[in-house]
Amino acid sequence: MEPKENGNQSDHVIEGPTNPMVTPLLNDLYQFTMAYAYWKANKQNERSVFDLYFRKNPFGGEYTVFAGLDECIKFLANFKLTNQEIDYVRDSLPGSEEAFCDYLRGLDCSDVEVYAIPEGSVVFPKVPLMRVEGPVGVVQLLETPFLNLVNFASLVATNAARHRFVAGKSKSLLEFGARRAQGPDGAISASKYCYLGGFDATSNVAAGKLFGIPLRGTHSHAFVSSFMSTDEIVDKVLHSADGETTCEDFVSLVQTWLTKIQYLPSLRGFFSETNQSELAAFISYALAFPKAFLALVDTYDVMKSGIPNFCAVALALNDLGYKALGIRLDSGDLAYLSTETRKFFCTVENELKVPGFGKMVVTASNDLNEETIDALNKQGHEVDAFGIGTYLVTCYAQAALGCVFKLVEINNQPRIKLSEDVTKVSIPCKKRSYRLYGKEGYPLVDIMTGENEPPPKVGERLLCRHPFNESKRAYVVPQRVEELLKCYWRGSADEAREELPPLKDIRDRCIKQLENMRSDHMRRLNPTPYKVSVSAKLYDFIHFLWLNEAPVGELQ
């Protein structure tokens, strides 16, 4: 994360966004109508500063994980309209002059600067995630793509972090959302950003390949019901794990174990005949993956069929030196079933003297979310791994984050956007922002200042003011000061700027930052808001500008 020395990256070409559909046309038409109007008014090159930020943390929480920066920079670095795209834009702006096409043809981001908080950071409302500076004509064309690339990325990363928080560090969290996601890259980007937010693996093969995320997956109910009986299994041979011996009839070996389990003293009468199509499916799966046997046990009846069938196959594998992985539950009362399953495994371990059998992995899937995991925790359960799909990847609890992109300065003139709703008033000026840490190492407050104010100093008392609420202010003596906005783009890939780290490093940053937050900001119920402030000087200026721009009402 150290800035590269000047020129160090001169032969680096930044590759394009993951999705080739991310082009300058992934844009609202009004960005082009405005570009045309700026150009007509000869304003297109006026130097402008825009802040990208959100106003409210999602999911009723008090924190957000910032994600999507990498894709924004890749988009920026490759920003160029093709002739075909330019023709389409021209045809979409009736009455536009041909010379505007020349302007579009020449557009790139060589005169744009992007400062941003590093991706994977924990971030808060109102503090700019990105500060984008450059000619107003081109910067305006970055608004929609940047918002699109940041909004969902940050939302789903935050959702993942929240799921991790409730599940706890020791559980495996698997993202299983591809089928229910909002379209193809709703799936692929959810996989990417859930991993960033602290998940361990995904089922999504494309995302695994693109981003190096560990993959997980075994089989479905259809696989189980595609078998009729064990008679279908033709090749019954299985070599032992060490290759030394060969079992000629693995099916019979399994059946022998099934009978043994059935007559174990503590399991007598627990189950009678198990489902034969299920047994055949488990055996076939074990023959295909003897080293990685994990079975879905709820196609017919978990305790009377799935678990006994699984144990029989696992014990047969054990005879040949293989260690089965465990089971997956995809329906029913997961607290009850996981606990019963664990008991069953422990009975097998104890009565058949198979060390470790009780520790078999129990994976649960079936419409899980923050609330259901929290409820499972309260009831007590024996789940080791959660496979989470729909609610995670679509951010069902809150399907959108409201990042905005606001003009804060043009031609060195600070600009403010007013609104009757005070939470929608923008904070004007090209700004810097800092995170101030307290004695215990936790972040205490974020503060925004004007660009030319001196930075806060360690050990020096500083007044932090709420940007809009006169009475909310506090003195802080920071023990550490971190400047939040770092340079990620200054005209080209050659210039001195932060590197774009690999996804794994961004994930590490995210996990570390989340761990370093004071716990009252993180809890699910009534979390304490993290404080976001402005300097006294910026406060005064905001309110000066506000009064200046707002019309005086007249009561009638």
Next chain:
Amino acid sequence: MEPKENGNQSDHVIEGPTNPMVTPLLNDLYQFTMAYAYWKANKQNERSVFDLYFRKNPFGGEYTVFAGLDECIKFLANFKLTNQEIDYVRDSLPGSEEAFCDYLRGLDCSDVEVYAIPEGSVVFPKVPLMRVEGPVGVVQLLETPFLNLVNFASLVATNAARHRFVAGKSKSLLEFGARRAQGPDGAISASKYCYLGGFDATSNVAAGKLFGIPLRGTHSHAFVSSFMSTDEIVDKVLHSADGETTCEDFVSLVQTWLTKIQYLPSLRGFFSETNQSELAAFISYALAFPKAFLALVDTYDVMKSGIPNFCAVALALNDLGYKALGIRLDSGDLAYLSTETRKFFCTVENELKVPGFGKMVVTASNDLNEETIDALNKQGHEVDAFGIGTYLVTCYAQAALGCVFKLVEINNQPRIKLSEDVTKVSIPCKKRSYRLYGKEGYPLVDIMTGENEPPPKVGERLLCRHPFNESKRAYVVPQRVEELLKCYWRGSADEAREELPPLKDIRDRCIKQLENMRSDHMRRLNPTPYKVSVSAKLYDFIHFLWLNEAPVGELQ
């Protein structure tokens, strides 16, 4: 929509999916582990039939619009794993045999058949939207991509249809969601399927270009606040609409009108000084687009600044033979502001004798959804066009549709998936389905039958049974019988099959079908469920199979 004659399409190549990231790797890993296990068991070519359907209509409604079929067929037609993809899959399945790679290399959909309900149809729970038949190894690999391509498409098309229903036919509906959508093609596919579901236009330029959807967009708050005053406007010349005359100082013309408005008898004291940066922005925008002037009026104060400024510019344009389009409101009380705006326009029309000025378009856009439009309707408003973003494109009210893909037959053996939750039990057998219409031309009931049962006949009494509830059944005498599943793929693009119609035709079908539904199914409050049934024969078979597969419990 008529089937092509055999061979008619022999030189048609079906192009690939819109998003190049839709490849066979957009898949859950378990589809590949299963493919391997099927292949190891030499089962990979067993003939299987899967149904794709959903269990519950979204948004608390009683209907769904089916969408995404076109993308599924395009995916299917181009289904092929590259060597690089195959290598990645092999590496993801540890212990897999090299010969499996040869199997993957040879995989395509030349032995697959897809029957589907035409895209844009109104559809209901449990009735297969698609029936996919073919070798189990390859059909299993279609599950995740098909679900991904259908789930969000159908969800967002349904959401759009619901917004259209509440807004009414006469309003313009504009999709403005690109910035808040779930990723890049969350945006692009939302634009596509909102249009399909009855929207008129989108702001999304990429979607406009890809699918020929009409585009809309003017300017943002940033454009307004990027101006400081009218002094900035250098080129003030505007030629009249007919090219005959030239106004050398359009700024002065506007200012003259502003003063006139201010002193109109019924507006005296209504406003004093308007915001000068806003006025400058409106004038600049009008100079750029004199034929399409539409202004965002809420950057400072709608009634005291935005509307008077707009009217002044519109009246100046009117002098030169141009007709301004209208305004957009993006905040505040839309019912009140739109009504006040309309009054203002009418006052201008009447007192300044400008015919048609009162009919200026009022567009509203601020976090709109079904509920807010419904509330506006109840309050009374003067909005002509709604620009809808976040809630529409992310399907905020319900962010996922739960389509599933279930095995219903393999090797001519019907299969059933049981569940303790009866709504999750699958309907076995390769089936046909029909929509039966009543005397008044409305659809009455959908009925599924076994594949070889004779089809329902017009005028003949038929028993329709609820698939799982013994007591729910009814006789129907259909006046029209429509077979729902049509062939969209039979091994190749050459074979006789339905055409993939252009998006506009799919949209027309959707609008027509929605209009042809009985109104009690469509209403927002307590809609009547549309009936979905099975034939008596299929009913009996389902329950025979169910009893056969379910273990008999023992009360203890």
